[in-house]
Amino acid sequence: xxxxxxxxxxxxxxxAEVPPDACLSSLQLAAFFDLAAAYFSKHLQxxxxxxxxxxxxxxxxxxxxxxxxxxxxxLEVVEAxxxxxxxxxxxxxxxxxxxxxxxxxxxxxxxxxxxxxxxEAAWRHELANVTIxxxxxxxxxxxxxxxxxxxxxxxxxTGPRPAARNSTSLST
Amino acid sequence: xxxxxxxxxxxxxxxAEVPPDACLSSLQLAAFFDLAAAYFSKHLQxxxxxxxxxxxxxxxxxxxxxxxxxxxxxLEVVEAxxxxxxxxxxxxxxxxxxxxxxxxxxxxxxxxxxxxxxxEAAWRHELANVTIxxxxxxxxxxxxxxxxxxxxxxxxxTGPRPAARNSTSLST
DNA sequence: GGAATATTACTCGGATACTTTCTGTCCGAGTCTACCAGG
DNA sequence: CCTGGTAGACTCGGACAGAAAGTATCCGAGTAATATTCC
Numbered sequence: 494x495x496x497x498x499x500x501x502x503x504x505x506x507x508x509a510e511v512p513p514d515a516c517l518s519s520l521q522l523a524a525f526f527d528l529a530a531a532y533f534s535k536h537l538q539x540x541x542x543x544x545x546x547x548x549x550x551x552x553x554x555x556x557x558x559x560x561x562x563x564x565x566x567x568l569e570v571v572e573a574x575x576x577x578x579x580x581x582x583x584x585x586x587x588x589x590x591x592x593x594x595x596x597x598x599x600x601x602x603x604x605x606x607x608x609x610x611x612x613e614a615a616w617r618h619e620l621a622n623v624t625i626x627x628x629x630x631x632x633x634x635x636x637x638x639x640x641x642x643x644x645x646x647x648x649x650x651t652g653p654r655p656a657a658r659n660s661t662s663l664s665t
Numbered sequence: 666x667x668x669x670x671x672x673x674x675x676x677x678x679x680x681a682e683v684p685p686d687a688c689l690s691s692l693q694l695a696a697f698f699d700l701a702a703a704y705f706s707k708h709l710q711x712x713x714x715x716x717x718x719x720x721x722x723x724x725x726x727x728x729x730x731x732x733x734x735x736x737x738x739x740l741e742v743v744e745a746x747x748x749x750x751x752x753x754x755x756x757x758x759x760x761x762x763x764x765x766x767x768x769x770x771x772x773x774x775x776x777x778x779x780x781x782x783x784x785e786a787a788w789r790h791e792l793a794n795v796t797i798x799x800x801x802x803x804x805x806x807x808x809x810x811x812x813x814x815x816x817x818x819x820x821x822x823t824g825p826r827p828a829a830r831n832s833t834s835l836s837t
Numbered sequence: 838g839g840a841a842t843a844t845t846a847c848t849c850g851g852a853t854a855c856t857t858t859c860t861g862t863c864c865g866a867g868t869c870t871a872c873c874a875g876g
Numbered sequence: 877c878c879t880g881g882t883a884g885a886c887t888c889g890g891a892c893a894g895a896a897a898g899t900a901t902c903c904g905a906g907t908a909a910t911a912t913t914c915c
Contacts, residue, residue, distance in 0.1 A: 494752040495859070502777045503758055518887065527761040532861050538889065550887040551868035567780055580666040580752075586675055587811070589699035592818040594811055604803050605674045608739055612791035619784035631776050639759070639766055646764040667898070690848065704900050710850065722848045723907035838915105845910070856899070863892070873882080 543573035
């Protein structure tokens with residue numbers, strides 16, 4: 494599984510903690526998790542393409558959740574990054590080789606493919622039943638210190654306009 | 666997921682249909698499914714390394730199941746080919762960045778990693794509950810024609826010694 | 838004819854290239870903000 | 877003082893290299909059956 498899945502889930506969690514009118518740029522998100530900003534933005538683009546996040550350009554622009562955190566499941570994020578294709582792809586090799594029968598004889602699905610599909614369905618079911626909102630809900634009680642720290646960082650990131658922030662530039 | 670998983674599961678199914686004293690070489694197995702023999706043997710080696718199959722060298726050698734088909738689960742085969750590592754690997758990125766806390770504060774597992782692990786456990790549970798014997802049991806009733814065809818091919822492959830097969834060689 | 842032996846052919850196993858996917862980086866198009874000039 | 881225009885800087889988005897894993901192939905070590913030779 495792609496590493497970007499982990500990054501994207503954490504990003505969605507953080508975006509869910511942001512006030513609804515504010516947003517975070519890819520640089521801010523990358524800074525929060527200490528990730529390669531350029532590569533991370535690639536995954537954020539995928540989230541936007543999937544309708545999970547919205548993006549705004551220009552100053553004060555960035556990403557925000559496109560809908561409520563309760564409506565975004567883990568599965569959606571995973572599929573947005575890794576694609577909707579199932580991990581196991583049946584090549585129908587049972588229809589090949591000297592002992593094969595005419596194609597019309599294979600009406601039942603391959604038992605191997607069916608089993609793998611069932612396992613994958615169970616996996617997807619688990620991921621579909623957990624949302625970003627669940628993540629947020631468990632964050633406060635389980636890690637109050639981290640939550641407070643995050644809120645402070647968010648207030649710093651979204652609150653003050655960067656109008657007069659570099660009064661003391663380091664010009665030679 | 667690697668394509669070799671599909672190949673290996675089909676190979677185990679075919680090996681389960683073979684009489685206990687006989688065995689099939691990698692060339693025979695590859696011929697049955699019309700696969701690249703050299704690459705396919707690589708996966709069969711992995712199955713042997715995992716203790717799923719036994720191998721014999723020399724003429725009349727080949728692969729056979731190392732134990733009963735009922736004791737070989739799909740999960741074992743998948744892990745033999747793709748490795749036992751979980752698909753999702755938690756990079757603990759929550760511990761990075763400017764809002765991170767000292768490492769000792771992170772005693773609870775990452776909620777994201779826990780969710781992904783839970784989904785993967787469900788997937789593994791499904792695969793652990795299906796064995797090669799189940800495959801064999803469903804093969805006959807569901808596809809009698811294919812089963813008969815397979816048995817014929819196996820009788821041809823394991824039965825006659827290839828002593829005097831090339832009486833008409835194509836020499837010049 | 839029977840048995841021991843050398844030969845032969847066939848098997849697996851690991852070491853070696855090639856392709857696709859994933860990872861990582863960069864620059865351009867578009868947009869909002871802030872500043873400046875004019876009325 | 878207010879308004880319009882302009883310049884600037886910041887954002888996303890897609891196009892461009894590098895690394896890793898998966899895919900495909902080959903040849904060598906070892907073994908069991910076979911054919912030969914001798915008794």
